[in-house]
Amino acid sequence: MRMIFATLFACFSLEVSVSAAPDKKLSAPKESVQFILDSNRILLDVVFTTPDGHERSALAWFNMGMSTPVLTKLLYRELGVDRGAPLRLAIGERRLEARAEKVIDGDGGVGVPTFAHLFAPRRVEAMLPAQMLTDYVVRIDYGRRRLALNAPGGKRPEGLPVPILLNRDTGIVAVEAEVDSDSRALAIDAGSGYSWMRGDVARDLLTRRPDWRRVHGAVGAANANMVDFAFEKEGDVLRIPSVRIGDLQFRQVGFLGTAPVLGSFAEGLFGDLFWDNWRKAAPAPVIGWLGGNALRDYELTIDYPNRMSYWRRQRAPDPTELNQPPITLVRQGDRYLIGGVAQTRTKPQALLDIEIGDELLAIDGVAARGASKDDVFAALHGAPGERKRLTLDRRGARVEADVAVESFE
Template sequence: MRIIVTSLVAALSIALSAAAAPAKKPPAPREGVAFILDAGRILLDVAFTTPDGQERKALAWFNMGMAAPVLTSDLYRELGLDRGAPLRLRIGERAFDARADQVKDGDGGVGVPTFDHLFAPRRVEAMLPARMFTDYVLRIDYGRRLFALDAPGAKGPEGPPVPIQLNAETGLAAVEAQIDGETRALVIDAGGGYSWMRGDIARNLLARHPDWLRAHGAVGAANANMVDFAFEKEGDVLRIPSVRLGDSVELSGLGFLGTAPVLGGFVESAFGDLFWDNWRKAAPAPVIGWLGANALRDFELTIDYPNRMSYWRRQKAPDAAELDQPAITLVRNGARYIIGGVAQPASRPQAPLGVEIGDELLTVDGVAARGASKENVLSALHGAPGERKRLTLERRGARVETNVEVESFR
């Protein structure tokens, strides 16, 4: 009996102590606006304001690698920008505006895919640059798919700090990266589906480290734009063992597409790389490329624009298998996916695939490609090395079936 009483007293004492102790509050939920991640690119629900004060909702692509907002021609006119009305919009509770002359009328252009090319069947009607948000602290939580714009000092950022350089006029932000013992500047570009770099820099790195080469020809997510230019189709996919940002952020085994010359090697040797030389004019430093979704998606990334600092809180390990698929490069033509090239894996000679450049990809293991999103097509092609994928192709009006092997690009 005494043992029972003693036990009851002890239990009562523990219960009273627990009741007296202050209860631990659950962590406050992280605030933000939910976003869609489409083939690595961030899409936001945005409320635009029409000239009569009505709300017009649309999907917008958040692109940190361009300087000016872009609207489809239809939306540009619907919002009255063609008549000089300002652009007014809201993301969550934050309101923003821009003058009509600061906004580009119509997506697409020379070498620039249209929104449909990148995102169809999703209807995307606008592109918003970071330039509109540089008075705030930007937080992109890839793990929870949350996008937030906080007032400076409102929240304590999480993760190791890395200083940024900022071009205040364009909104492009860059970080210094240690690559192969050299300091290089890279733009942080959440608008890029994959990390790309100048072809001349990539070729110099591969001359010193040929084992970094994974493929000649864009594959998987590195085939980010699917445009019919050698620039992408004939680029080199390489993996850099260590890209170090600041003192404590390391990106291991980071993949890049080193682009091919836009107009051929002779023109590039005479006049420079036309694409990169023009694009980097908007950057804050002589950058060699950008860090795209494959570098950023493993983090909660915070960019404190006013204080020129970024914070990188790692959420998961990098995906070494991200590019594993048959060695084909795709070109998107409207709703159709065309074989634009056969990539050459670095690990072994490419066996015949039974595909020809110009074939239309109709199905992958029975999954329809025509009219599907880029993300769904790449997901269907993705697999384990050695796995076979059954492709249905259309070649000069006839249907062709072929089994192709998934290659490793790790």
């Protein structure tokens, strides 16, 4: 349960004061740095400085939905943060710093993501919030997998300009968007693998627009958190035909409309606990955020000092991204379990050989236990109607299930 709530509230934002190191003047770096895209989340190779001046490299998750740096307990001690040393790090040539009291010790817990659950088998040891970068113009080149931190005042970035709203204390940015002819605020969160939306807003949209494509239960990239909790297993994945921000238009963009964290009855009494708390750190009353599934088609530049974003399209959206057998997965350690069966409006497929709680051992002979989420998604992905042979463990007995890929285009 502790891990579940850690993941649920991983995007809660806590106030933190960070800045560029005072002895480093903002100037143009020689080049951008490479990043890894893991389940549509950005991982950076960051160089940390120990109290004795040595360098310590580690993979860090760049998260635009949180404002407080998080370190594993081991890294926290190695860097002397437990003894009051400031957090010092470099991304390429850029040097950043945060005071010790503003750094969280240990991944996992309420409000803190669990790195192993999200990224294993990769070893991720830190989470870096966008708040650390708000002195810069941040360019995220998804096509080339490169990130650059530039000083403000240089050449105007390429792409369509869209003004942003910024909470300077937390670093979270949002844009005014037109969703189904209504003006709404959406956060921009490259730290999330998929776009999310308040469940009550999503349910209202689906009621108003019964023709929109939807599926009950997360599949594919929308299932990126893989926790054994209703918000994802019983959420609604919907495709919104048009989301416009400024002169930029997203077509058929996918969102996960989250299910109530504590159930519908509790939501009726107390409101949506997740969203009502998370959006306190946003610069406006947002209804959700644009995550990696929407952002990865662009080169995205965030000019924090001038409150402006720039969007340059690099590729067309992939409408087949969610096509797989209609199963929602739950991750426990290095194992993948069947957490639910997703349902579309079409006649549901008979899944008599699959039970909730079965462990997924292999997909067409490709081992699932210990594999990365991206590898599991790739093995499940296919053309509509294609058959996938799932090898399952059911209470110690091996079961084979032949299941068809469904279209969620």
